[in-house]
Amino acid sequence: xxAGFVAELAVIVACLAAGGLLKGxxxxxxxxxxxPALAAVFDVRFAVIVxxxxxxxxxxWQAIRFRAHVLDWTFMLPLLLGGTVGAALGTxxxxxFDPNLLSLGVAIAVLFYVAMRISRPHWSLxxxxxxxxxxxxxxxxxxxxxxxxxSAPVSITFLNALRMPRESFIATISSLFVxxxxxxxxxxxxxxxxxxxxxFYSLFALVPVSLAMPLGxxxxxxxxxxxxxxxxxxxxxxxxxxxxxxxxx
Numbered sequence: 578x579x580a581g582f583v584a585e586l587a588v589i590v591a592c593l594a595a596g597g598l599l600k601g602x603x604x605x606x607x608x609x610x611x612x613p614a615l616a617a618v619f620d621v622r623f624a625v626i627v628x629x630x631x632x633x634x635x636x637x638w639q640a641i642r643f644r645a646h647v648l649d650w651t652f653m654l655p656l657l658l659g660g661t662v663g664a665a666l667g668t669x670x671x672x673x674f675d676p677n678l679l680s681l682g683v684a685i686a687v688l689f690y691v692a693m694r695i696s697r698p699h700w701s702l703x704x705x706x707x708x709x710x711x712x713x714x715x716x717x718x719x720x721x722x723x724x725x726x727x728s729a730p731v732s733i734t735f736l737n738a739l740r741m742p743r744e745s746f747i748a749t750i751s752s753l754f755v756x757x758x759x760x761x762x763x764x765x766x767x768x769x770x771x772x773x774x775x776x777f778y779s780l781f782a783l784v785p786v787s788l789a790m791p792l793g794x795x796x797x798x799x800x801x802x803x804x805x806x807x808x809x810x811x812x813x814x815x816x817x818x819x820x821x822x823x824x825x826x
Contacts, residue, residue, distance in 0.1 A: 586588045589615065591614075593782050594630070595614060596611025596614070596628075596789075596792060597787065597789025600786070600789075601793025601794060602789035602793035602797040603792065608726055608729070609733075611624070611627075611727050612628060612683065613684075613749050613813060615799065616726075620680070621671070621680055621724075622674060622679070622770065623775070625726035625765075626772075627775070627779050627782050628726055628781060629779050631779070631783050633755065633758035633759070635787075636752075636758065637751075637756065637783050638753035644748060645748075646742070646745045647748040648745060648749050656749075657753065659715030659719065660718055660753050660757060661715075661760055662714045662716055663720040664722055664723075665758045665764060666722065666762050667721065667722060667724035670723065671765070673769055679724060679824060681821065683725040683726070683727060683817075684820035685779060686729075687813050687816065687820075690731070691810050693730065694810055699740055703733060706738055712743040713737055714731060714735045715753065718731040718732040719760075722754075723764075723782060724758045728757065732750060732754075742759050
């Protein structure tokens with residue numbers, strides 16, 4: 578086992594563990610931190626592929642566990658259909674677009690997410706308009722998830738604005754992420770997007786994410802939610818700035 582491979586593996590584990598800590602501490606999801614970190618070290622395509630299996634398994638478990646709290650299907654069906662189409666188009670963009678362009682997309686998405694969290698932390702959306710917006714929101718979230726591995730600027734912002742109970746939020750967003758993951762895996766595996774032994778990286782990624790999640794949950798009890806949120810946003814802003822500089826220069 579050469580030193581380069583060991584170093585590469587160590588970086589991957591660190592990025593995934595950071596994502597697991599975030600998921601355990603906030604419930605927001607490992608990709609929010611893991612994707613920008615992996616993309617900053619490697620590239621967006623690799624980051625998206627590595628997170629396929631962890632995304633599918635963790636969100637499928639949550640969707641099943643909280644299935645009784647999922648929102649009604651007049652809202653969910655357009656959201657899932659839009660998300661499925663968006664994820665398919667976004668995943669195909671991984672093969673069609675230049676890596677620097679995809680890195681730029683991730684950077685912009687992360688910066689938009691950070692700006693939204695800071696500028697409108699208490700933004701809310703009534704369910705009536707949300708039903709009409711569910712399909713386009715799902716489509717845009719799917720495009721970001723497929724092409725950048727990071728739908729949070731749309732998916733989390735949109736669903737958080739509904740101010741639903743925690744159980745309903747988890748059931749709804751986990752169902753959406755499962756739909757994303759199934760589409761991404763199907764398209765990536767049939768279009769040559771998964772290279773060499775990358776599927777094994779993705780399977781292995783379950784380990785650091787799963788082990789870090791309980792640590793994140795403990796951390797959340799010792800640090801104030803506001804302080805933790807600000808630290809996470811600062812890390813994301815730095816990662817986005819790095820991606821932005823590398824993509825443009």
